[in-house]
Amino acid sequence: MELFDLTISEAQAAIEKGEITPTGLTRAVFKRIEAVEGRIKAYVTLNGEHALMQAKEAEHRREKGDRTMLLGIPVAVKDNMCTEGIRTTCSSKILENFIPPYESTVTGKLKEQGYILTGKTNLDEFAMGSSTENSGFFVTRNPWDVERVPGGSSGGSAAAVAAGECIAALGSDTGGSIRQPAALCGVVGLKPTYGRVSRYGLIAFASSLDQIGPITKNVRDSAILMNVISGHDKYDSTSAPLPVPDFTSVLGQDIKGMKIGIPREYFIEGMDKEIEVCVKNAIKTFESLGAITQEISLPHTGYAVAVYYILATSEASSNLARYDGVKYGYRAKGKDLMDMYMKTRAEGFGAEVKRRIILGTYALSSGYYEAYYKKAQQVRTLIKQDFERAFETVDAIVTPTSPTPAFKAGEKTADPLQMYLSDIFTISVNLAGVPGISIPCGFTSDNLPVGLQIIGRHFDEETILKIAYAYEQDTEWHKRKPVL
Amino acid sequence: MEIEHVAVLSRLELAEDEKRLFSKQINSIIEYIDKLNELDTKNTKPTAHVLSIENVFREDRLSPSLPKDKALQNAQNRTDDFYRVPKIIE
Numbered sequence: 246m247e248l249f250d251l252t253i254s255e256a257q258a259a260i261e262k263g264e265i266t267p268t269g270l271t272r273a274v275f276k277r278i279e280a281v282e283g284r285i286k287a288y289v290t291l292n293g294e295h296a297l298m299q300a301k302e303a304e305h306r307r308e309k310g311d312r313t314m315l316l317g318i319p320v321a322v323k324d325n326m327c328t329e330g331i332r333t334t335c336s337s338k339i340l341e342n343f344i345p346p347y348e349s350t351v352t353g354k355l356k357e358q359g360y361i362l363t364g365k366t367n368l369d370e371f372a373m374g375s376s377t378e379n380s381g382f383f384v385t386r387n388p389w390d391v392e393r394v395p396g397g398s399s400g401g402s403a404a405a406v407a408a409g410e411c412i413a414a415l416g417s418d419t420g421g422s423i424r425q426p427a428a429l430c431g432v433v434g435l436k437p438t439y440g441r442v443s444r445y446g447l448i449a450f451a452s453s454l455d456q457i458g459p460i461t462k463n464v465r466d467s468a469i470l471m472n473v474i475s476g477h478d479k480y481d482s483t484s485a486p487l488p489v490p491d492f493t494s495v496l497g498q499d500i501k502g503m504k505i506g507i508p509r510e511y512f513i514e515g516m517d518k519e520i521e522v523c524v525k526n527a528i529k530t531f532e533s534l535g536a537i538t539q540e541i542s543l544p545h546t547g548y549a550v551a552v553y554y555i556l557a558t559s560e561a562s563s564n565l566a567r568y569d570g571v572k573y574g575y576r577a578k579g580k581d582l583m584d585m586y587m588k589t590r591a592e593g594f595g596a597e598v599k600r601r602i603i604l605g606t607y608a609l610s611s612g613y614y615e616a617y618y619k620k621a622q623q624v625r626t627l628i629k630q631d632f633e634r635a636f637e638t639v640d641a642i643v644t645p646t647s648p649t650p651a652f653k654a655g656e657k658t659a660d661p662l663q664m665y666l667s668d669i670f671t672i673s674v675n676l677a678g679v680p681g682i683s684i685p686c687g688f689t690s691d692n693l694p695v696g697l698q699i700i701g702r703h704f705d706e707e708t709i710l711k712i713a714y715a716y717e718q719d720t721e722w723h724k725r726k727p728v729l
Numbered sequence: 730m731e732i733e734h735v736a737v738l739s740r741l742e743l744a745e746d747e748k749r750l751f752s753k754q755i756n757s758i759i760e761y762i763d764k765l766n767e768l769d770t771k772n773t774k775p776t777a778h779v780l781s782i783e784n785v786f787r788e789d790r791l792s793p794s795l796p797k798d799k800a801l802q803n804a805q806n807r808t809d810d811f812y813r814v815p816k817i818i819e
Contacts, residue, residue, distance in 0.1 A: 318739075330766050343803055344802065346802055414799045439780060440782075453779070461813065483778070483780070547764075548764065548768065551762045554758060555762060562739065566740075570805065572804060572812060574805075579815060581815050581817075582817050583740075587741060590740055590742075591741055591743065592741040594741070597749070599743075600751055600755065602731070602739045602741065603735050603739050604759075606735050607730055607735045610738060617762070619775055620776060621765065622775030623774070623775050623776075624765050624770060625775070626770075626775060626776040627768065627770070629779060636787075639791055660754075662758055662761055666778070703780075723732055
C-alpha cells in the first residue's frame, strides 16, 4: 500500500510504531500531488513548504510525549474556511488575494490537534454549485474519470481524498455540498447536525443551512474528525451548547434490531437504474446485519429544491452584500461610490453567484417577500415535521445520495435548474437541520462510484456513524481506488 | 421579474446579454418554485432556524480584538487608520 492511501487511523498507528514519520508522510502526499494534480486540479493553494515545517513541529511535539488526535496527519481544507495568513479565496475573483487576519474555529481545532495543512481546495464559487464547475479559477476533475465532475461544491476536497492528495479533508455542506461530491468520488462525507460544528471563520453562504464536516476515506476517520471539530463555540452563537460524545466509541456496535426507514419519495422516476440497484442491495445488507427496514413517507420531499432555492439565495443575497470593495477583496474603479459598488460586484462575482444574488434579492424585495420567502419558510416547517414524524418510528433513514453518478463536465452548465435538481436527495437534510452521511455502496458498469445516504435525528451522529460503519465492515467498496 | 430594478437593488451592473440570460433562467426557476403554492400553509408557522435558539447574551466585558493593522491589511485603498472610498459628499 502507498503511504498516500493511508487513513488517519492507519497513519497514526504507523507513526506510533515508528514505521513512518510525519515528514515522510507529508513528503509522500506532496509527491502524489505532484504526480496527479495536473489532471485533478483539486487545490487552489498548496501549502508545501509550510506543511513540511508543520511536520517537523509535529515531530517535536511527539518527542515531548504529545499524542493529540491529528499529530502529523496531512489534511486538506476547503477554501472557504479562513486560515490565518494563508490565502482564502472561496474560489472567487472577488477574494482572489484575501489573506485572512484570523483563524476559523475548525482549523484552529485542527491546529491544536497537530494537523498538517496540505492546501486549500477548490469549490464552486462561494459554495454555490454541484459540480465545482462554478469555481472562479478552474474546474476540478473526478479521479474516477477525469472527463467527469467531482460533484460540488466541496469537489476539490472530495477529489483530493479520492486521489490520495491528502489523508482526509474538510468540506462544507449547505444543500449537499459534502455528501454529493463524496458520493460522486467514492469517499465518505458527513454533514453534521446544524449547530454541532462552529461556523466561525467559514465564509457565509446561507447561514441557517451551512455546516462544516469531514470528507474521509472511511467511516472511522469521519468519526475521528468529528471528535476534533465538534462542540460549542462562543464565537458562533448558533453552535449548540451540548456535550460532544466520543464518536469512535459506537463503531463496531451491533445494529441488530435497529429500525431503518426507506422513504418511498426517494425512489423516483428518472433515477439512474444502476444507482437504484446499488441502494436496494445496500438495504438487503442492512437486513442481513439484523436491522429492520420499513418503507416510510417524507411527503414534502418534492418541494425541497424549491424551498431551498428561495431560502439559500435570500440568505446569500444578504451575506454577500459585504463584498463592496471597501474593507477587503477586489475593488473596481467607479465614478462615484455606487458605481464602484456596481462594477466591483459585476467584475468580482461569477455568473452563478450573480444569478443567486438576483434571485434572493427578488425573493426578499418589497411585494414579494410573503409570496416567496415566507412561503418557503412555511414549507420548510412541513419538511422538518416530515422528519420528526419519521423519527418517531425509525432510528435512521436510508436513501441514495445523488440521483445519478458523476456527470460529464459541461453537461448541466447551460441549465441551472437541471444542476439544482442534482441535489434533490440531499437538500431536505439541510432544511431540517438533521445529520447525514454518504458512504460508498457500489459502482456503475462504467466504474463510477455510487453513494448511500444515512440520515439521523438531530445531534445523533452516533447512530448514523454506527450504521455506516457496520455496512462498511461488511463490504469492500471503500477499499477500491481510482487508477491515476 | 424586472431584472434592471432587481440588479440595482443587488448592486450589480449587468451587461445586456446577462440581463437577457438571467431573466430567462430566473423566470424558469421561479416557475418551478411556484409549485410551493400547491400547498396550503395558512396555519403553518415559518421556520427561520431549525434549532430553538433564542437571543444569546454574554457579559459586556473588554477582550482582545483584531489589531487595527490586521483589520486593515486587506483594504485596497487606505490612509492611516481609514479605508478610502470614492467621494460621497459633494
